[in-house]
Ligand SMILES: Nc1ncnc2c1ncn2[C@@H]1O[C@H](COP(=O)(O)OP(=O)(O)OP(=O)(O)O)[C@@H](O)[C@H]1O
């Protein structure tokens with residue numbers, strides 16, 4: 055059970071680097087390894103009603119959830135691929151070859167000592183237990199379909215914060231979660247939200263009671279280990295009135311020659327005056343289709359901020375959104391996407407203004423390297439009857455070498471003159487002269503490119519909590535140094 | 540004692556030959572000035588020696604302490620002790636002077652050696668004070684929005700921090716005001732006394748009044764056509780390049 059497959063030996067030099075760097079923060083760079091596992095629960099290959107029923111029965115779900123899943127499966131099968139606007143590469147996903155549910159057990163452990171050895175080793179290699187000790191309020195570590203470990207610090211639990219996986223939360227706290235589950239992102243929102251709704255497993259369900267401000271971030275880490283696997287976590291975060299939470303997710307998978315599918319649904323609800331900051335720093339191997347739907351609803355004077363850093367994957371399609379439902383609600387998306395050779399980052403943001411005096415801010419920066427391709431898609435919608443709404447959108451693209459491609463599709467529908475929008479876009483290139491200049495000071499070509507890219511995203515990264523900006527920098531360094539031919 | 544030897548160097552861009560057989564040796568502590576009309580290939584020479592990828596060296600050699608550097612990447616040449624103060628320094632948005640120089644200093648350290656941040660900043664600030672550069676500049680992006688003179692001063696700051704064996708200074712004086720010229724010259728003279736060798740490209744005698752050259756060379760159409768001591772610069776200033784041209788025709 056414990057053969058380690060090391061596809062590339064990334065681990066050793068990185069260990070040195072971590073030792074040399076005292077503010078090491080989060081390390082997702084050492085993700086390219088996997089363990090041979092015997093899964094106790096395996097839904098087999100391919101997707102049918104049987105698959106869905108199997109998952110539901112393994113989880114001993116309430117009948118309404120099975121209903122929800124079966125309805126979602128129908129919608130998934132009925133919906134066409136969105137290839138009329140999105141890339142044709144989606145057609146290369148073979149849904150019959152994917153394994154939809156793999157788990158070694160059902161209940162996540164509360165201490166690392168109880169976690170099975172290989173799984174524990176995985177997360178140790180990724181540095182999760184260490185981060186938890188250092189600066190987190192709670193951690194959930196998902197291995198393929200289920201959380202292997204989940205723990206929340208006593209002080210936070212005592213404040214009434216609930217932090218559980220989807221199965222557990224829907225079983226034990228339906229009175230809190232059922233009301234919002236599938237409401238922010240309806241099943242039929244898109245083909246992949248329907249797929250997730252049919253086969254979802256794992257993810258974080260969080261409830262923060264009225265007025266509770268969680269001082270440290272809660273974190274989930276999603277690890278794909280198996281080949282030909284689909285990971286479909288489901289996250290729902292509810293911050294009650296005046297509550298505040300920072301949530302962070304990280305993801306990695308080993309690199310396989312076959313493709314891997316990651317298709318999550320994340321719903322956020324910020325009630326009156328609540329604040330949610332949702333941070334993603336992900337580093338997928340470039341065989342992963344990463345098709346994620348993320349949306350939040352911000353009630354009166356509430357604030358939702360998505361910080362979304364996408365590095366790696368074969369194709370990422372993700373447009374975090376905020377529905378600004380209450381007066382003076384604020385929404386923000388900060389998006390950083392790095393598309394290296396063979397990668398396509400199709401990312402963006404959606405801001406749906408639905409009340410007066412709501413404000414939204416989108417800052418999207420993309421970097422395209424070599425044959426890498428970046429696409430920005432944005433939607434900003436402010437209907438005519440609203441007053442005092444504001445949107446600011448800024449999209450900047452950085453191209454490194456001439457083959458890179460970048461596209462921007464901003465769709466801004468703003469009606470009525472009592473609202474204001476600002477849109478700025480720029481495309482810049484890292485020139486041969488700039489690289490030569492930096493090399494002339496003694497930096498290698500890879501270091502020079504890393505510096506340019508880090509410089510390009512610096513104004514955004516410097517606003518992140520330090521651990522995440524350090525992590526982002528490390529991922530960029532690794533990606534750029536690997537890209538020099 | 541170090542040496543930088545340029546031997547019968549031929550450099551072209553695409554099909555176009557620009558440097559056409561240039562020979563010159565600079566030793567530690569020496570200052571060589573190169574003067575010459577616009578477009579004769581002075582910057583091309585400097586960039587080719589530094590390893591710019593647009594320029595092809597078709598024949599000849601460049602030796603640092605007796606070893607050819609032509610097979611080395613630009614960054615390897617830099618770490619071996621070569622510094623180019625650019626005529627037109629590049630702007631690098633988002634990369635602060637402090638971080639950039641820190642990376643450059645770190646790049647010169649051995650494997651596993653860690654830069655001492657406090658010591659680094661101390662040194663950086665003292666060099667900035669010497670060059671009368673406001674400390675606020677450390678957090679500004681390199682050359683981004685700098686005035687012409689600020690860019691040139693920033694080049695010298697980098698040179699002072701990186702302590703090269705040889706500096707190729709390409710028109711560092713142009714764009715500097717009178718006070719800045721003196722400050723930069725003092726900086727270079729201080730480094731010279733620690734054995735820095737300098738190849739200084741300039742159009743003006745004024746700089747040579749502050750940094751007194753050991754040798755002055757006139758470059759014309761890709762070659763050195765006349766060499767002399769510091770008086771040659773004065774003569775050039777008085778008589779112009781036509782004088783050299785006439786001499787050339789006569790020869
Ligand atoms: N990238 C390039 N492509 C084509 N021609 C070039 C390129 N760079 C330089 N040249 C040409 O090479 C010749 C020499 O240029 P160089 O910049 O070396 O001159 P210089 O002596 O430094 O002039 P100045 O005193 O004006 O700085 C010029 O004719 C110039 O136009």
Ligand SMILES: [Mg+2]
Nearest residue numbers: 581582583626
């Ligand atoms: Mg020149």
